[in-house]
Amino acid sequence: MAGMGPPPKPAGQRRRRNATVATTRLPAEGRGGRRAPNWPLVPDVVMAARRDLLAAAVADLEEDLAELEGTRKEASVRRRLETTQEKLAIIKAQMRAQRALEADLWRDLWRLPQAVAWERLRWTRDVAQYVRHKVLAELGDLAAAKEARQWSDRLGLSPMAMLRLRWEVAVDETAAKRAERDRDRADAETPPATAVQPAADPLAALRAV
Structure with a gap:
């Protein structure tokens, strides 16, 4: 979005880590399966x-x-x-298509990790404005497509926008460890591959004579 300035560097690339603004960590599971807020527009x-x-x-x-x-x-x-x-x-x-698309996109957005921050900041109407412009863009409105891109940046719906907002999705360490254990168990249960013997050379006997 114009006027927002360059995004901050990722935490691992910052030289003075103790002088940076704190990053907001968002849970990977989002709002925990709770239903989306009521449509406000x-x-x-x-x-x-x-x-x-x-x-x-x-x-x-x-x-x-x-x-x-x-x-x-x-x-x-x-x-x-x-x-x-x-x-x-x-x-x-x-109009029927617009209502159906708005309802689907509204429900899907409130399942994202970013929705935790939107709820804290009370950005319900902001998210709805994005949904309205995004759906109109999908229906062919070019002006709405430009508005949707700007709202997308404001709401942190791209990796670059999340960097600017200093949001990052927290890694679910329990799930990661569980997946790692499952991979190790699967590797242990897989029998080693049998070495394939090279085919005998049919001309070897003739050369030996």
């Missing part, structure tokens, strides 16, 4: 306004078509009505 007012305008236009064209039935203008009004109905159907489908 109202429905997309821009999409809702477009839907309502198209619905009103369809109603007006339907009235005009009924009055012009049997006249020369009927075909023209019918074509306008069909075009407007198609646009209305598209905007309704987009």
